[in-house]
Amino acid sequence: MTEEIIRLERVVKEFRRGDTAVRAVDGVSLTIGRGEFVSIMGKSGSGKSTLLHLMSGLQQATQGSVRLLGRELSQLKDDDLTLLRRTHVGFIFQFFNLLPTLTALENVALPLLLAKVRTSVAEAKALELLKTVGLTSRAAHKPDELSGGQMQRVAIARALAGDPPLLFADEPTGNLDSASGEEILLLLKQMQIDRGQTIVMVTHDAKAAAYGDRLITMRDGRVLDDQLTGGMVG
Amino acid sequence: MGGLAVKHGILGILAGRPCHGYELKTEFDNLTAGLWELNVGQIYSTLERMVKDGLVESYADEGPGEDRKMYRVTQDGLKDLETWLSRPPLKARPLRDELYVRLGLLVEKDLAATLDLLDSQRRVYHLQMAELTRQKIGVVRAHGPDRVRREMMLDSALFHVEADLKWIENCEARLRALGGKEE
Numbered sequence: 001m002t003e004e005i006i007r008l009e010r011v012v013k014e015f016r017r018g019d020t021a022v023r024a025v026d027g028v029s030l031t032i033g034r035g036e037f038v039s040i041m042g043k044s045g046s047g048k049s050t051l052l053h054l055m056s057g058l059q060q061a062t063q064g065s066v067r068l069l070g071r072e073l074s075q076l077k078d079d080d081l082t083l084l085r086r087t088h089v090g091f092i093f094q095f096f097n098l099l100p101t102l103t104a105l106e107n108v109a110l111p112l113l114l115a116k117v118r119t120s121v122a123e124a125k126a127l128e129l130l131k132t133v134g135l136t137s138r139a140a141h142k143p144d145e146l147s148g149g150q151m152q153r154v155a156i157a158r159a160l161a162g163d164p165p166l167l168f169a170d171e172p173t174g175n176l177d178s179a180s181g182e183e184i185l186l187l188l189k190q191m192q193i194d195r196g197q198t199i200v201m202v203t204h205d206a207k208a209a210a211y212g213d214r215l216i217t218m219r220d221g222r223v224l225d226d227q228l229t230g231g232m233v234g
Numbered sequence: 235m236g237g238l239a240v241k242h243g244i245l246g247i248l249a250g251r252p253c254h255g256y257e258l259k260t261e262f263d264n265l266t267a268g269l270w271e272l273n274v275g276q277i278y279s280t281l282e283r284m285v286k287d288g289l290v291e292s293y294a295d296e297g298p299g300e301d302r303k304m305y306r307v308t309q310d311g312l313k314d315l316e317t318w319l320s321r322p323p324l325k326a327r328p329l330r331d332e333l334y335v336r337l338g339l340l341v342e343k344d345l346a347a348t349l350d351l352l353d354s355q356r357r358v359y360h361l362q363m364a365e366l367t368r369q370k371i372g373v374v375r376a377h378g379p380d381r382v383r384r385e386m387m388l389d390s391a392l393f394h395v396e397a398d399l400k401w402i403e404n405c406e407a408r409l410r411a412l413g414g415k416e417e
């Protein structure tokens with residue numbers, strides 16, 4: 001049995017607008033173990049992104065319990081939650097979320113600087129990460145001087161900056177052509193195989209989902225199916 | 235079907251070097267990244283026919299071993315191969331899937347059973363895609379000289395399973411809308 005890294009119990013997330021409420025996540029229970037690569041699929045509006053936000057502590061559940069690395073998120077103070085996220089969680093968004101005025105290197109180094117790491121150390125680490133994602137030659141480029149695939153690779157490098165054991169990715173290939181998308185997926189897979197990273201990835205693309213070794217299908221805020229698809233990883 | 239492809243695959247392999255019969259099985263699997271699922275029996279029966287037709291000839295190997303029989307391609311065989319490789323493009327493959335028959339028998343009789351069938355089929359396809367993807371990752375990470383060929387073959391399989399999956403999802407949506415069925 002691998003170490004449990006995420007545990008959700010009867011989690012509900014409701015969004016209220018006036019007197020109507022939308023149940024984006026409607027009673028989800030599941031656990032994810034260290035080193036798993038979990039793909040989440042489901043139709044638009046089925047609650048995938050919300051589920052990811054709840055797991056990573058970006059949003060608070062309305063009901064139920066979310067445990068991340070053994071900590072009950074609803075019981076953490078804001079500062080502690082921020083610290084837990086900064087040290088243990090990397091998040092890759094569909095739209096890259098890079099800061100336009102910073103270079104690739106600075107974007108990757110930023111989370112480290114925010115965590116009070118010395119500039120020289122942070123930049124050395126950032127450079128090493130850019131090398132991992134194959135972008136050493138673009139270190140001094142601003143986001144608008146990079147292709148979509150390159151921006152997403154910078155975003156991955158940034159998500160990895162604090163060596164987080166957990167990586168969340170929301171449609172990381174959604175905006176890329178299939179060749180760049182495959183590079184990103186391979187990179188994620190390598191993180192899992194070589195670094196033992198735990199990865200939770202939302203995608204609407206079955207070919208992308210196939211990089212995971214477990215597939216969760218959502219419908220109307222619920223888990224419709226939870227299927228192990230993994231075998232030996234070579 | 236496929237008999238011609240097997241024959242010419244063997245001719246092509248033998249054009250590279252003479253082989254034992256059992257080597258041809260490995261080489262053929264290599265050629266198609268294992269997608270063809272050819273058995274050894276088919277190799278030998280095809281070889282037999284090709285020897286009779288004068289496309290291939292057998293001779294005794296020098297070294298020790300159980301299977302001493304070696305095969306090499308003849309001039310006629312080479313000519314045949316060349317003609318085959320330059321043939322016009324193929325027609326779209328026949329769409330002959332057992333699933334269509336099962337679905338056809340169920341769809342107007344039993345909506346719930348049809349949805350169950352589609353659902354379990356969807357799981358099988360996801361599993362298959364994951365397996366093909368693992369093979370592909372292995373190929374990419376191995377960086378072998380055959381990487382391009384193997385990736386192309388595996389991609390072909392992946393695209394086909396993906397199409398099957400999309401079709402299943404489409405059917406499910408259609409049937410749910412029809413039956414107004416929840417879950």
Ligand SMILES: Nc1ncnc2c1ncn2[C@@H]1O[C@H](COP(=O)(O)OP(=O)(O)OP(=O)(O)O)[C@@H](O)[C@H]1O
Nearest residue numbers: 015022023024042043044045046047048049050051
């Ligand atoms: N901040 C919010 N306020 C109100 N409703 C929201 C909010 N966020 C999400 N929702 C609603 O919750 C439901 C689930 O949204 P969510 O973004 O999780 O879906 P999704 O599965 O990620 O969809 P997509 O594939 O389109 O990204 C939707 O009906 C959405 O409108």
Ligand SMILES: [Mg+2]
Nearest residue numbers: 048049050170
């Ligand atoms: Mg979403």
